[in-house]
Amino acid sequence: MSRLPNTQQWSINHVNNKIDDFQIVTYCCTHCAYAAADLAGGLRMQYSPAIKVVELPCTGRLDVLTVLESFEQGADGVMVSG
Amino acid sequence: MITGEQKPLEEIQALLGDAEKVLVVGCGTCVTVCFAGGSREAQILSASLRMASKLNDHPQDVTDVTVQRQCEWEYLDEIEKEIAEADIVLSLGCGIGVQAIAEHFPDTWVVPGLNTTFMGIPQEQGVWEERCAACGDCILGLTGGICPIARCSKSLLNGPCGGSEDGHCEIDPEVPCAWQLIYDRLTSMGKEDTLLELQPPKNWQVSRDGGPRKIIREDLRLISDEA
Amino acid sequence: MSGKNNGYLVSSNLEKVLKAGHFAVTGELGPPQGADPEVIREKAALLKGYVDAVNITDNQTAIVRMSSIGAGTLVLQEGLEPIIQMTCRDRNRLAIQADLLGAHALGMRNLLCLTGDHQIFGNHPTAKNVYDMDSLQMVHMLTEMRDKAVFQCGDEVKGSTAGFLLGSAAAPFADPIDFRPLRLAKKVKAGSNFIQTQLVYDVKEFAKYMEKVRELGVHKETFILAGVGPLKSPGMAKYMKNNVPGILVPDEVIERMTEAGKEWKGKKAADLSPEEKKARSKAWQTEGIQVCIDLIKDIKKIDGVAGVHIMAIEWEEAVKPIVEGAGLYPRPEVN
Numbered sequence: 312m313s314r315l316p317n318t319q320q321w322s323i324n325h326v327n328n329k330i331d332d333f334q335i336v337t338y339c340c341t342h343c344a345y346a347a348a349d350l351a352g353g354l355r356m357q358y359s360p361a362i363k364v365v366e367l368p369c370t371g372r373l374d375v376l377t378v379l380e381s382f383e384q385g386a387d388g389v390m391v392s393g
Numbered sequence: 394m395i396t397g398e399q400k401p402l403e404e405i406q407a408l409l410g411d412a413e414k415v416l417v418v419g420c421g422t423c424v425t426v427c428f429a430g431g432s433r434e435a436q437i438l439s440a441s442l443r444m445a446s447k448l449n450d451h452p453q454d455v456t457d458v459t460v461q462r463q464c465e466w467e468y469l470d471e472i473e474k475e476i477a478e479a480d481i482v483l484s485l486g487c488g489i490g491v492q493a494i495a496e497h498f499p500d501t502w503v504v505p506g507l508n509t510t511f512m513g514i515p516q517e518q519g520v521w522e523e524r525c526a527a528c529g530d531c532i533l534g535l536t537g538g539i540c541p542i543a544r545c546s547k548s549l550l551n552g553p554c555g556g557s558e559d560g561h562c563e564i565d566p567e568v569p570c571a572w573q574l575i576y577d578r579l580t581s582m583g584k585e586d587t588l589l590e591l592q593p594p595k596n597w598q599v600s601r602d603g604g605p606r607k608i609i610r611e612d613l614r615l616i617s618d619e620a
Numbered sequence: 621m622s623g624k625n626n627g628y629l630v631s632s633n634l635e636k637v638l639k640a641g642h643f644a645v646t647g648e649l650g651p652p653q654g655a656d657p658e659v660i661r662e663k664a665a666l667l668k669g670y671v672d673a674v675n676i677t678d679n680q681t682a683i684v685r686m687s688s689i690g691a692g693t694l695v696l697q698e699g700l701e702p703i704i705q706m707t708c709r710d711r712n713r714l715a716i717q718a719d720l721l722g723a724h725a726l727g728m729r730n731l732l733c734l735t736g737d738h739q740i741f742g743n744h745p746t747a748k749n750v751y752d753m754d755s756l757q758m759v760h761m762l763t764e765m766r767d768k769a770v771f772q773c774g775d776e777v778k779g780s781t782a783g784f785l786l787g788s789a790a791a792p793f794a795d796p797i798d799f800r801p802l803r804l805a806k807k808v809k810a811g812s813n814f815i816q817t818q819l820v821y822d823v824k825e826f827a828k829y830m831e832k833v834r835e836l837g838v839h840k841e842t843f844i845l846a847g848v849g850p851l852k853s854p855g856m857a858k859y860m861k862n863n864v865p866g867i868l869v870p871d872e873v874i875e876r877m878t879e880a881g882k883e884w885k886g887k888k889a890a891d892l893s894p895e896e897k898k899a900r901s902k903a904w905q906t907e908g909i910q911v912c913i914d915l916i917k918d919i920k921k922i923d924g925v926a927g928v929h930i931m932a933i934e935w936e937e938a939v940k941p942i943v944e945g946a947g948l949y950p951r952p953e954v955n
Contacts, residue, residue, distance in 0.1 A: 376433070379440035546738050547709070547749070551756040551806065553799070554735050555791030555818060558865035564738050576796045589802060591810050594713065594757045594772065 333361040336386045338377070340370045340393030362390070369393065394514070395423040395487045396521045397430060397507035402441060408504040409481055411451060415442065416479035417506070418472065418494065419459030420486035427521060430485030430507050432459035438485065438506065463490025469497045476501055511543075529599030529606065535587060537578035542595075544571035550592040629766065629813065632729035633701045634673040635785045636954035637927075638814065638843040643920060644927025645948050646703060646816065646845060647671035647939050649695065651686035660691050664698040666936040670943045672951055673701040673730055675816070675929070679710060682742025689723045696727050703787065704728050707736025712752035713761065713772050717782075720762065724782035731784035732816060733758040756810040759786050763811030788812040790844075792820070792829040794866030801832035814843040816929040819860070822868040823918045830922050839924030846919045849931040850938045851908040853901070854878045873911060880907030909938055913945035920946075 339345035345366045351358065367373060370393030381389050400408075409415055417435045425431030435457040446453035458475050460468040463486035476482060476494070481502050484491040488509040495503045511523040526543040532550070533540055542548045546564045553572030556563025560573045579585050597603065625631045628639065637644045647667045652659040667674050676695060678688040692702035704723055706716060720731065735755040739747045753761070761772045766783035770776055788807040792800055804815065820826045826846065833839055851857050854877040861869035884892060884900045892900065916928050928946075932938040943949045 376436055376440065379437060379444070383440055383444060546740075547735055547751045547754070549735065549751070549754045551754050551810075553794070553796070553803075554754075555789065555794045555866050556738070557795045560795060563865055564740050570795070573796055576799055588799065589806055589809075591756055591760060591806060594753045594761070597752065 334386050335359075335362045335388040335390055336381045337362050337364050337390040337392055338367050338370060338373050339364055341366050341368055342393075344370075344392035361387075367393070394426060394512070395489075395509060396427045396511055396513050397424050397487050397509045399429055399434065399438070399485070399507055400505070402445060405438070405442070405483065405504075405506055406445060406449075409442070409453070409483060412481035412502075413454060414478060414480045415439075415453050415455040415483060416475055416481070417442070417455060417457040417483045417485060418463065418476075418490075419457060420463040420484075420490050421459055421461040422464075424485060424487060424490075424507060427515070430487075430490075432457075435459050435485050438483075463487075464493050466493070466497060469493060473498075527600075528595070528597070529603075530596055532592075532595075535592070536575045537582065537584065539571055539574045539578060541571050541575065544569075544574075550595060630729040630783050630785045632673065632785050633954070634703065634730050634814070637672045637952055640952065640954045642672075642927075642952045642954070643948065644843070644845060645671050645943055645951065646927065646929045647674045647936070648677065648929070648931045648933065649674045649691070649702075649936065650677050650680055650933060651688065651691040653683065653685050655686060657694050660686070660694040661698055663936045664695050664700045667939055668698060668700045669951065670939050670949060671700075671930070672927075673703045675703045675705055675732060678705040678707050678734070678736070679742070680705075680737075682709065682737050682739045682744070684743060689719060689726065689728065692723065692728050693726050701730065702728055703730040703732050704784075705732045705734055706758070707734045708751055708753050708755060708758055709736030709739060709749050712750050716753070716758060717761070717765065717771055720765075720784065721777075721782045724784070729784055730787065731762065732787040732789065733762065733812075734789055755788060756807055759788055759807065759810040759812050762786055785813050786811055787814040787816060789818065790815050791818045791866040792826060793818070793822075793868045801829060801836055801838070804833060805836045805838045808838050808842045812842055814845060814926075816845045817847040818866050819847045819849050819931060820919065821857075821860075821873050821915065822870045823915060823922075824870075825868055826919065827922050830924050834924050839926075843926035844924060845927040845929040846922075846925050847929045847931055848912055848915050848919070848942075849933065850905070850912040850935065850942060851877055852935065853904045853908075854881065876911055877904060877907055880904050905938070909941050909945065912938075912942050916942070916946040916948070 339348060345364065348364050370391055373391060378389050417439045419432050419435030420430050421432065428434065439455045439457040442453060442455045458472050460472055462468050463484060476498050481504065482494055483506045484494050484503055485506045487507065488505065491503055491505045494501065512525045512527065513521050513523045516522045523543050525540060528542045541550060541552060545552055546562050547554060549572065553570055553576065557570040557573055560570055562568040562570045576588065579587055628635055634644065634646065649663050649667065674695060676688040676692045679685055688704045688706065692704050695702045711719065733755045739745060739749050762784060763786060764770050765777065765781055769781040790804050790807070794800065807815065854874055857869050857874045857877050860867045861874065880903050881900050884896060889897065919925055919928060930939055930942055
C-alpha cells in the first residue's frame with residue numbers, strides 16, 4: 312500500500328504510534344527547518360507534542376501523495392517547512 | 394495526443410453514488426502525459442475519494458490500478474481480477490478507454506472521471522492546444538500545416554472572417570486567428586496565391602457527420618471476412 | 621438567364637438602381653425578438669422611399685429573432701424591397717438552399733451571404749454551430765443555382781430556380797489588412813454581385829482601401845456599397861474604436877461628438893435632470909446624423925463606390941434625415 316520510501320514510512324508509523332489527541336505532521340528540509348528543530352531540541356526549547364517532525368532531504372521531495380497519505384493515516388494538519 | 398481534464402470531485406462522487414468498492418483505473422498513455430488520468434492522478438484521486446467518502450460518513454473502499462493503454466484489449470485483460478472485485482469502475486482514460494472497459498467487461502458499471510477534450514499538443518508546460526479535428530480529409534497541404542477546421546472557430550475554408558483582430562479570434566483574445574497564422578505562413582513562404590483560390594465546400598461525409606467511422610485493413614487482418 | 625430579363629440577373633429594384641448608375645442607398649432592419657408583425661411594419665414605414673432596398677438581419681449577433689425570410693415577407697407586403705441576410709452559422713447546405721427556394725417563391729430577390737457571428741456572442745452560447753460552408757462557398761453555390769439551375773450536389777432544380785442578386789460583406793479594416801482587398805476580389809470571383817462594407821468612419825483609410833480595390837479592377841465587376849451609421853454618443857464612438865474588430869473611428873469624429881455635448885461637459889449622467897439628459901442626447905444625435913451625412917458626401921467622391929449601406933441599428937428614424945441631408949432624396953425609380 313505504501314508508496315513512501317522506507318525511512319519516511321518509518322517516520323509516519325513512528326508518529327502514529329504515539330497516541331495523541333491532535334497531530335500535526337511537519338515535513339522539514341534537512342538543511343534548514345530540520346536543523347532548526349534539532350537546535351531547538353539542543354537548547355531544550357519547548358514545542359507542542361502534537362508536532363511530529365519528518366525529515367526530508369529537501370521539501371522539493373515532498374509529493375502531494377505523501378501529504379494525502381498523512382491525512383488518510385490520521386494527521387489533523389500537515390506543515391511543510393523548508 | 395488525446396487530452397482530457399478531470400471532472401470536479403463532486404461530479405465524480407455523484408457518479409459513484411453509494412458503491413462500496415470503487416476501482417479507479419488510470420491509463421498510461423495520452424492522459425498520463427497530459428497529467429489528467431495517469432497512475433499518479435489515479436492515486437491522488439483515490440486518496441481524495443477515500444477521504445471525501447469518510448467525511449460524508451459513507452466510507453468507500455477505493456483502490457486504483459493503472460494499465461498501459463485502456464484502449465487495447467490485451468492491457469485490459471491484465472486487470473480482469475480487480476475489475477471483477479469492484480462494484481463500480483471509475484475510468485481515468487479518455488472516452489475511448491471508458492468505452493473499451495464497458496465493452497470488455499459487460500457486467501461492470503463504468504463511469505468516466507475525465508472530460509475528454511481534444512486532440513492537441515502540449516504548447517508549453519501546463520498548456521495544451523487543439524490541433525486536429527479528425528475530419529477524415531486532411532487539407533493541411535493547402536494551408537501551410539495549420540488546420541482551419543480545428544483551429545478556426547468557424548472552420549472556414551476561405552478565411553479569415555472579419556472578426557480577426559491583432560492576430561486573434563473574435564471569440565477570445567487568447568485564441569490565435571488560424572487564418573492569420575495561415576496567411577502569415579503562406580506569405581512568408583511565397584505561396585500566397587493559394588489564398589486566392591476558392592476552396593469548394595468540404596466533404597463532411599468522411600468526418601463524423603457521415604456517421605461513426607471504421608477503418609478496415611484487409612492486409613493487416615488475421616481473419617478476413619472473405620475467408 | 622440574363623437575356624430573359626433585359627440584361628438583369630433578377631430585376632430587383634436594387635439591381636436596377638445599381639445598373640442604372642445611380643448612387644444606391646440600402647438600409648438595415650433588425651427583426652424583433654418576438655413574433656409581432658407590427659414592429660416590422662413600423663420600421664418598414666420609416667425606411668420606405670428613403671432606401672432602395674433594406675437588409676433584414678438573420679439572428680444578428682447570434683441572438684434569436686424573427687427569421688429574415690419571415691420579416692422579409694412582411695417588408696415586401698409594405699412595398700419595400702428586402703435584402704435577405706443569411707448566415708452559415710445556423711444552416712447547412714440543405715437548409716440554405718431549401719429556405720432560399722422558399723424566399724424566392726415569396727418574392728425576395730436580393731441576398732446577403734454571411735458567415736455569421738460566432739454563437740458565443742449571442743443568447744444561446746451553448747448551441748452547436750453549423751458552418752457547413754463559408755460565405756464564399758455559399759455565394760458560389762447560389763450563383764450556380766441562379767445561373768445553371770443546379771443544386772450544390774449537381775442535381776437539377778426542378779421547374780424554376782431561385783435567383784438572387786448576391787451580396788457579400790467586406791471588412792476593409794480587419795486583419796490581416798493587406799489581404800482584405802484580395803479577399804474582396806475572391807468574394808467577387810465567387811460571384812458576389814454587390815458588396816456591403818463594415819462601418820466606415822475613417823474616409824482616408826477607406827479611400828486607401830478603395831485604391832487597392834481599383835488596382836485589382838474589382839469595382840468594375842461588382843457594386844461596392846460603403847457601410848455608414850449614425851453615432852448616438854461620444855461613448856458609442858469610443859466603444860466602437862476600442863472594442864469592435866475592424867472598425868476605425870478617427871479622433872476627429874470622437875471630438876465632433878464630444879463637442880456637440882460640450883454644454884453638459886464634465887457632468888456625469890447621474891448629475892443631470894431627465895430634461896438635461898434628453899437635451900444632451902438630442903444634441904449628440906443631431907451631430908451623429910450630421911457626421912453620417914458628411915461621411916456619405918466624402919465617400920461618394922471616392923471612385924468605385926456605388927452606394928452606401930446605412931446601418932441605423934434600432935434607430936430607423938435617423939435614415940430619413942441622413943438620406944435627405946446627403947442629397948440622396950428622392951430615390952430614383954428605374955423601370
